Amino acid sequence: MNTFGRHLLVEYFGCNRQRLDDKRFIEDLMSQAAYAANATPLQHIFHRFSPHGVTGLIVIAESHLSIHTWPEEGYASMDFYTCGTCTPEPAKNVIADGLQASHWEILEVHRGLMNDGKPANPSIRPEPRRIEYATWNSESKGSTTSSTTHDSIDALHGRKDDAARTHATTERSQR
Numbered sequence: 363m364n365t366f367g368r369h370l371l372v373e374y375f376g377c378n379r380q381r382l383d384d385k386r387f388i389e390d391l392m393s394q395a396a397y398a399a400n401a402t403p404l405q406h407i408f409h410r411f412s413p414h415g416v417t418g419l420i421v422i423a424e425s426h427l428s429i430h431t432w433p434e435e436g437y438a439s440m441d442f443y444t445c446g447t448c449t450p451e452p453a454k455n456v457i458a459d460g461l462q463a464s465h466w467e468i469l470e471v472h473r474g475l476m477n478d479g480k481p482a483n484p485s486i487r488p489e490p491r492r493i494e495y496a497t498w499n500s501e502s503k504g505s506t507t508s509s510t511t512h513d514s515i516d517a518l519h520g521r522k523d524d525a526a527r528t529h530a531t532t533e534r535s536q537r
Contacts, residue, residue: 365474367425367445372454374438376464383433385410388418391460395453396420396427399444424448429457438463445474 381387389408396403401422408418419428425443432438440457442450458466 364477365445366476367443367473368448368450369444369471369473370440370442370450370454371469371471372440372442372457372466374440374458374461374463374466375436377431377436377438377461379433379436381461382431382436382438383410383414383416385416385418387460388416388429388431391457392418392420392427392429394460395442395456396422398456399427399442399448399450399453401427401444401448401453422448427453443473 381391385408389406392408393403393406399422401424403420403422405421406418408416410416414433416431417429419426422444424446425448426441427443428441430439438457438461440454442453444450454466454468457463
């Protein structure tokens with residue numbers, strides 16, 4: 363049995379703040395993303411926080427897509443965990459376009475077992491982090507992207523020691 367799955371962790375920056383705070387818009391956008399990934403949606407649950415922000419989850423037959431938004435920061439974090447014939451890249455792009463993100467960072471982790479029973483990623487070391495930048499085309503109302511690959515979060519942020527990496531992780535987890 364092949365239990366291989368791809369897990370994309372995506373952070374979107376410079377997003378349209380009104381869209382990030384619109385529960386109905388976020389739910390519709392996530393549905394579009396699920397279909398773009400060739401996934402089979404089963405259930406939706408979305409919640410709008412007061413004074414702002416939306417959290418949502420779409421359970422798909424192939425796993426899940428989730429989102430958390432911070433409109434006051436123009437920021438959203440997404441989790442795309444897919445297996446089988448799903449491809450999360452189109453979903454990631456639907457979200458980027460819909461939120462009008464200026465750029466996004468992607469971390470991909472391979473999970474599960476391959477057909478030979480061996481772990482897809484025995485050390486759970488993620489692929490190098492990628493940053494993609496949107497270039498908006500006002501005529502087509504869409505975006506094109508360029509990407510940069512970084513070997514580690516340290517290179518991404520110019521950090522050189524474990525203390526800096528620990529600080530960055532702690533800072534993010536205290537939201």
